[in-house]
Amino acid sequence: MNSNLTGDSPNFVTHLECGLKGDHYPAGVVHGLSQAGRPLLVRYDLGKIAQAVSKEEIASRPQDLWRYREFLPVKKKENIVSLGEVVTPVLRLDKVQKGKGPLFVKDEGRLPTGSFKARGLCMAVSMAKELGIKRVAMPTNGNAGAACAAYASRAGIEAFIFCPDDTPQVNVREIAMQGGKTWLVNGLITDCGKIVGEGKEKHGWFDFSTLKEPYRIEGKKTMGLELAEQFHWHLPDVILYPTGGGTGLIGMWKAFQELKSIGWISKMPRMVVVQAAGCAPIVKAWEEGKEHAELWQGAKTAAWGIRVPAAVGDFLMLCAVRESQGFATTVTDEELLAAREECAKKEGFLLCPESAATLAAYWQELLTGRIRPEESVALFNCAFGAKYDLPAVTAQLDRGQALNLA
Numbered sequence: 056m057n058s059n060l061t062g063d064s065p066n067f068v069t070h071l072e073c074g075l076k077g078d079h080y081p082a083g084v085v086h087g088l089s090q091a092g093r094p095l096l097v098r099y100d101l102g103k104i105a106q107a108v109s110k111e112e113i114a115s116r117p118q119d120l121w122r123y124r125e126f127l128p129v130k131k132k133e134n135i136v137s138l139g140e141v142v143t144p145v146l147r148l149d150k151v152q153k154g155k156g157p158l159f160v161k162d163e164g165r166l167p168t169g170s171f172k173a174r175g176l177c178m179a180v181s182m183a184k185e186l187g188i189k190r191v192a193m194p195t196n197g198n199a200g201a202a203c204a205a206y207a208s209r210a211g212i213e214a215f216i217f218c219p220d221d222t223p224q225v226n227v228r229e230i231a232m233q234g235g236k237t238w239l240v241n242g243l244i245t246d247c248g249k250i251v252g253e254g255k256e257k258h259g260w261f262d263f264s265t266l267k268e269p270y271r272i273e274g275k276k277t278m279g280l281e282l283a284e285q286f287h288w289h290l291p292d293v294i295l296y297p298t299g300g301g302t303g304l305i306g307m308w309k310a311f312q313e314l315k316s317i318g319w320i321s322k323m324p325r326m327v328v329v330q331a332a333g334c335a336p337i338v339k340a341w342e343e344g345k346e347h348a349e350l351w352q353g354a355k356t357a358a359w360g361i362r363v364p365a366a367v368g369d370f371l372m373l374c375a376v377r378e379s380q381g382f383a384t385t386v387t388d389e390e391l392l393a394a395r396e397e398c399a400k401k402e403g404f405l406l407c408p409e410s411a412a413t414l415a416a417y418w419q420e421l422l423t424g425r426i427r428p429e430e431s432v433a434l435f436n437c438a439f440g441a442k443y444d445l446p447a448v449t450a451q452l453d454r455g456q457a458l459n460l461a
C-alpha cells in the first residue's frame with residue numbers, strides 16, 4: 056500500500072450490456088440505465104482474467120476487496136476510493152442451527168460505515184471519480200446513503216441523499232455527519248427515488264439509485280467472490296438473502312456465474328429471496344410466475360433495508376432464483392424480531408433486523424422442506440446490529456442492593 060497506489064489496475068472490461076435486452080454499450084463512458092430503462096451489467100473477457108490471475112495468486116494478496124481487482128471495473132489505481140474494505144469473517148451459528156447441515160453467517164457489519172452497502176458504494180464512487188462525475192444523488196433507507204456520503208466525501212464528490220422521514224435517526228445523522236446533503240421525505244424510498252429522477256436534469260445530479268448505475272453490482276459481487284474463496288471454491292448449498300433492491304443477490308449470482316465460466320467453481324448454490332410479509336413484491340411475483348414485480352402498496356416492516364416496494368432489477372432477481380432452483384419467501388416482523396433476539400442471546404451475535412428475517416426464514420423453510428436438513432446454509436449479517444434501535448433496558452439498581460444480586 057504505497058508504491059502501488061498509482062498506475063493501471065489490470066482491466067478486462069469489454070463492454071456493458073442491458074440486463075434485459077442484451078444490447079451492448081461501450082465501457083469508459085458515463086451510463087445510467089439501458090435504452091430499455093433497465094440495469095446495465097459490466098461484461099469482462101473472462102478467459103483473459105483466468106489467464107492473468109490464479110486462485111493461488113489471489114490467496115497471497117492483502118485481505119481486502121481489491122484482491123479481486125481483475126474482476127472489477129476500475130482502470131486506474133489512483134481512482135480507487137477506499138475506507139479499508141476488509142474481507143469479512145464467516146462464523147458458524149451452531150446454537151440456532153436447526154438442520155443437520157451447518158449454518159453460517161458472513162458478518163458484513165465489519166465493513167466501513169457498518170454495512171455491506173460499502174462494497175457497492177466504494178465501487179460506484181470509484182467509477183464516478185474515474186468518469187469525472189462531480190455530483191450524485193440517491194434515495195435510501197439509510198445504509199446506502201451512509202456509505203454513499205462517506206465515499207463521496209472522501210472522493211470530493213457532492214452527494215445529495217433523500218431518506219423517508221421515518222428512517223432511523225442513527226442512519227440519518229450518520230449520512231449528514233459524513234458530509235451528505237441530507238433530506239427527509241414524507242414518503243417511501245420510491246418517493247425519494249422520484250425526487251432524484253425529477254431533479255437530476257435541473258441540479259446536475261448523477262442518479263446513484265440502486266441499479267440505475269452499473270457499478271454497485273460489481274462492488275456487491277465481491278461478496279460472492281469472497282464467499283467462494285472462503286469456502287475453498289465449494290459454496291454452501293443454500294444462500295438466504297434479505298432482499299430489497301436486490302443488488303447483493305444479483306451481484307452474488309453474477310460472481311458465481313463468472314467463477315463457473317472460468318471453472319473455479321462447479322456447483323452453484325440455490326439462491327433464496329427473503330422479504331418481510333409487509334413488503335414482498337418479489338415473493339409475490341415469484342409465486343405468480345411473473346417476470347416483473349408489481350409495486351407493493353402500503354409497504355411496512357421493521358426491517359428498513361428491505362422496505363423496497365419496487366425494484367428496477369426485479370427480473371434479474373427472479374431470474375437468479377429460478378436459474379438456481381431457489382425460491383422466495385416471507386416472514387413476519389414478529390418472527391424476525393424473535394429470531395434476532397434468540398440469536399443474540401444464544402450466539403452472542405446481534406443480527407440486523409433484515410438478516411434476522413433470513414434466520415427466521417431458515418427455520419421456517421426447514422419445516423416446509425424447501426430447505427433439506429442436510430443442506431449447508433449461508434446467511435449474511437448485512438449491517439452492524441447495534442446500528443438499529445434496540446429494546447430499552449429498564450432494570451435500575453440502587454448501589455446498596457448490588458451485593459444481593461443473584
Ligand SMILES: *Cc1c(COP(=O)(O)O)cnc(C)c1O
Pocket residue numbers: 170172198199265297298299300301302303304360361407409410437438
Ligand atoms: C440494503 C440492505 C439490504 C437489502 O440489500 P439489497 O441488495 O438492496 O437487496 C438488506 N439489509 C440491509 C441492512 C441493507 O442495508
